[in-house]
Amino acid sequence: MIKQTRFGEFGGVFAPETLMASLEELEQAWRHLRADAKFQARLQNLLHTYAGRPTPLTLAERLSDEHGFELWLKREDLLHTGAHKLNNALGQCLLAKEIGKTRILAETGAGQHGVATATACAKLGLECVVYMGAVDAKRQKPNVGRMELMGARVEVVEHGQRTLKDAINEAMRAWVSDPAAHYVLGSALGPHPFPSMVAEFHEVIGKEARAQILQQANGLPDVAIACVGGGSNAIGLFRGFMQDDSVEMVGVEAGGEGMEEGKHAARFSGGKPGVLHGCYTWLLQDADGQILPTHSVSAGLDYPAVGPEHAELQKRGRARYEYATDDEALHAFAQLSEKEGILPALESSHAVAWVLQNATALRGKRLIVNLSGRGDKDLATIFSLRDAEANS
Numbered sequence: 001m002i003k004q005t006r007f008g009e010f011g012g013v014f015a016p017e018t019l020m021a022s023l024e025e026l027e028q029a030w031r032h033l034r035a036d037a038k039f040q041a042r043l044q045n046l047l048h049t050y051a052g053r054p055t056p057l058t059l060a061e062r063l064s065d066e067h068g069f070e071l072w073l074k075r076e077d078l079l080h081t082g083a084h085k086l087n088n089a090l091g092q093c094l095l096a097k098e099i100g101k102t103r104i105l106a107e108t109g110a111g112q113h114g115v116a117t118a119t120a121c122a123k124l125g126l127e128c129v130v131y132m133g134a135v136d137a138k139r140q141k142p143n144v145g146r147m148e149l150m151g152a153r154v155e156v157v158e159h160g161q162r163t164l165k166d167a168i169n170e171a172m173r174a175w176v177s178d179p180a181a182h183y184v185l186g187s188a189l190g191p192h193p194f195p196s197m198v199a200e201f202h203e204v205i206g207k208e209a210r211a212q213i214l215q216q217a218n219g220l221p222d223v224a225i226a227c228v229g230g231g232s233n234a235i236g237l238f239r240g241f242m243q244d245d246s247v248e249m250v251g252v253e254a255g256g257e258g259m260e261e262g263k264h265a266a267r268f269s270g271g272k273p274g275v276l277h278g279c280y281t282w283l284l285q286d287a288d289g290q291i292l293p294t295h296s297v298s299a300g301l302d303y304p305a306v307g308p309e310h311a312e313l314q315k316r317g318r319a320r321y322e323y324a325t326d327d328e329a330l331h332a333f334a335q336l337s338e339k340e341g342i343l344p345a346l347e348s349s350h351a352v353a354w355v356l357q358n359a360t361a362l363r364g365k366r367l368i369v370n371l372s373g374r375g376d377k378d379l380a381t382i383f384s385l386r387d388a389e390a391n392s
């Protein structure tokens with residue numbers, strides 16, 4: 001029997017009957033293993049000797065001097081495979097192996113979660129099938145190649161908008177007909193136990209960050225900031241500071257091309273609560289509850305729903321959720337590249353963009369931004385925008 005499936009009124013298990021047995025099996029395994037010292041030691045060892053944890057905390061000195069704040073960057077861009085996603089992929093794949101699963105299913109949007117899962121499967125000797133929308137498979141071709149090189153099979157999804165939402169639908173469908181497999185969901189969303197379990201696998205970000213900033217800056221930050229797609233890197237950072245009442249938390253969503261319907265993925269600014277992919281949370285939907293199309297220059301933030309724990313943090317005012325537009329994120333990308341020598345992921349650039357937008361109000365404050373990933377995967381996008389601008 002599944003218990004405590006919600007964050008306040010949000011979350012839950014709005015899943016078809018055919019998936020319930022798999023979800024209950026997963027919840028039981030997770031409840032057992034999260035308290036199992038041997039499992040935790042194995043995971044810690046992988047994170048330390050394979051993934052590259054702890055990741056450093058870097059002071060962005062030039063940007064800080066220019067704006068009069070103190071900006072610290074938690075460097076998840078330096079984790080193996082270039083983003084925070086490996087924390088969760090390793091955790092879930094290790095769990096799956098522990099309970100005797102030999103095949104892993106996963107969805108991917110931009111391909112980062114697919115790459116992280118293919119990586120974990122290669123390392124742990126598991127079969128890997130990744131569902132990816134046809135539109136994404138085309139625009140993120142190098143990541144399709146990366147997954148295949150590590151032995152994963154990429155299943156291209158031709159339904160719906162043919163992006164992330166449709167890939168999740170297809171992966172869930174595949175799981176229903178293949179209960180001997182484990183489905184590695186890529187963010188802190190979906191039906192219980194995924195939002196809690198994924199958040200726990202990313203808590204290491206916030207725990208490290210808190211210890212590092214206390215040591216390196218001699219105090220807590222005033223504000224902790226992270227971009228929010230499904231919400232996994234943000235919840236990983238936030239959980240480290242949840243008990244510190246003085247630390248403000250800001251999640252930054254994709255403002256895309258502005259607040260017009262279909263042009264953004266800012267769920268808290270443009271949406272309302274509803275059910276998608278097994279969970280009750282804030283979503284972008286029309287008056288009939290049909291899911292609206294979304295847009296963001298960063299594929300990782302381009303999703304119509306947000307993880308339920310964020311919905312609850314927003315409701316009780318513990319965190320607030322703002323957005324940055326494509327243009328603001330691209331400006332932040334350029335600033336961090338030119339002034340700090342770090343090419344950030346376009347997702348992470350949204351968090352930096354919020355800091356730059358609010359630079360005056362943030363003067364004198366100590367800030368920590370979760371730099372969720374590196375920008376190498378986005379270079380084709382950056383170059384084509386730059387060429388388009390040069391030709392216009």
Ligand SMILES: *Cc1c(COP(=O)(O)O)cnc(C)c1O
Nearest residue numbers: 229230231232233300347372373
């Ligand atoms: C996938 C991704 C995100 C968005 O996912 P969350 O679950 O919201 O963290 C953010 N940054 C990078 C680099 C990503 O790859």
